[in-house]
Amino acid sequence: MSDQPPEAALPRLRLDYGAVSDVGRVRRDNQDSGYAGPWLLAVCDGVGGAARGDIASATAITQLRRLDEPPGSDSAEELLGRVAGAIHRAHDRLVELVDEDPALSGTSTTATVLAFDGTRLGIGHVGDSRAYLYRDGAIRQLTVDHTFVQTLIDEGRITEEEARVHPHRNLIMRAIDAVSDSEPDLFVLDIGPGDRLLVCSDGACGVLTDGRMADILSSGSPEYAAVELVRASLEAGSSDNVTCVVADVLAADDAAPVAEALVVGAAAERRLQRGRTGGLFRGHRSGDTGELDPVPADLPEGAPYDAIDSDPEAVRYAPRPPRRYAWAKRLFAAAVAVGIAWVGLAALWSWSQHQYYVGEQDGAVVIFRGVNASVGGFDLSEPYQTTDVELDRLSDFDAGKVRDGIDATDLADAQKAVQRLASNQQPATTATDG
Template sequence: MYLHYSAISDVGRVRRENQDSGYAGPWLLTVCDGVGGAVRGDLASSTAVQALRKLDQEPDDDILGQVAGAVHRADDRIAELVEEDPALNGTSTTATVALFDGTRFGVGHIGDSRAYLYRGGELRQLTHDHTFVQSLIDEGRITEEQSRTHPHRNLILKALDGIRHEEPDLFEVPAEPGDRIFICSDGACGTLSHDRMAEILGTGTPDFAAVELVRASLEAGSTDNVTCIVADVSEEAPSEDLAPLLVGAAADLPRRLPLGGAVGGLFRGHRSGDTGEIPPVPDDVPEGAYVADPIDPEAARYAPRDPGRFSWLRRLLLAAVLLGVAWIVLAAGWSWSQQQFYVAEDDGKVTIYRGIDARLPGLSLSHPYEVTDVELDRLSDIDAEAVREGIEADDLEDARLTVDNYAARQDVS
């Protein structure tokens, strides 16, 4: 079987930069959504896609091994970028990869970009988001619908950042003629409902569906970049002019949008066959200015912040504080233990101990305080065994009273 595919990425109505990247070819479909705001999420996503696109050739039998290896290489490449330029520390990207071998898809996934399968009129989500809100959904604390407006909906828990080296989810999906695969960034799936996506995917060619999914996402109010890849599984080979498609940041799209002009439309067609263009959103802004992001949730989405100067000093101070707290706790515990007393045996005699009747490896928590002249050999077997096991006391006076009681019962003959 073969893939007939289309890929579109649009910067959207609000953002100045497209931090999404995508690639569609005869063997490979992938979307990467860069995160990190000012620390170049566009560079992370484009770097990952450039590494992943090397998968676009007929795979061998170990399809998941190839996917995993490519994801790890993309992560390593991001690590190299950060090492070369520490200012990039904090950049990261999601990655959703589908490698096709003619009969099945090998899927790799990390982050909150998604892959769907549309088969027989039904849409099924293949991937599982690595996000905070998804964990709340899994625990039954919120619904899928509530997650779309949750204040922390942008927080993802796993991504490719060259630091944590997270393992991707890996699984296979058998392919059937007529299947339609949809891979997108959260600019689409975070806005469109499941039913709306299914409605669009049930119509037209891959090119038409991709256009409609992007347009519907923006019309529904998406404030993010939107990237959509749609591919049909067919027993017919595609036309020879269907070349691989590289979209988004990986295709080196313009980073800024001058006001007063339309956003460059990426659509290759619409219902009437025209080229789609999205009007600029701001109205009362000085001419020649650039579109500015609002308070940008991307800045707090996943990537750790650059620790900046004196990070080693902050870590040292934190360690000192923790050691100080631990010392105070230990000192308080030791002081309390030295106010405790119990009665036990020491060298065959009834003895008052100070501390608690316990031991830690290499450390005794008590010591003999008063050794009496009451000998265990002169006590009854029951009394002697009780002393050997240790007898608790409320305080020193109570311990002495216990000793006096045993002294009165000892055999003096």
């Protein structure tokens, strides 16, 4: 049985929204993407530096915007199922893009999604973009960051204020990528007229306090609030892209026109480029999100991230191994190859020590242990037993066979071959005085 009451009993609501995305004062490319529509609010913050986080965020928004459609009679579970499905489709699409272009390997994106059904929100969240509710003069953070510093906060090791300046504050533990299909946080929020919603990238919430955001959200239209939040973030020193989506919850009004959906940031740029170039991503420079300082080759052990004086986007997503560990992978691969070769050589040497043949050394017939061959001037056999059979007392035929080497199946077989040669050797000549 559905947990949703009959449609006539539902308080019908609508959203009035605004969205702004700014590349910021440091970066050359905007890797944020935002969307605001009658039934959907979403922000995605691309991660990946040279791996093109802008593609990841734009791809995710393209999949998520399918949620912007009039609601049916979904239950809360069905609403969250649609949100989760859209996030998983974004992952699947990134997998396809990386398969088509391996240079995109390592790209990923956050996603904070608010799907509206006319009376409540189905919220899905991965990463460190955030959703806030401003109600009755107070602001409340709705989502929990999937970051390293958040784990420290949860454990009581640092405070919220300390997290803002922590050297690992940019390190994300969960994101939408082409490797693992991350499970999003999912929950339902009941809303009512007078509520104001904010979805933003960490370029805003990473520098603005809750009090400052609440002050901006307390007045003006959604568009005005979004613009002011971006402006305040840049003035506060944000070095990242900044994206803010603000929406007011209003009572439904059949006479009110349905506002046009807004697409901002990298997703909007991708749409413009498609019309100009004939390809979704063709013609866009593939540089990093900002100028990177040189990364030292000899980093101290135990200092994986704060020892790097570079753009934090280069090491933002934890499951993507930092480049400086590539030498360790190559060293490990080389060690494995050497180990396999050593095991093979050891097995070959052990086998050779059970092989025997009959040959000649210093004019005598000798039983050799090993293989009758040499590699690089190194003999693969050694004398095992010297006999009293002399080569000069053998027939030319037998002597030739000994010089070439007489193969034996084992030591006993080699000893039998020597016995046959001994029985065939000519009697020794004795010198006499004339």
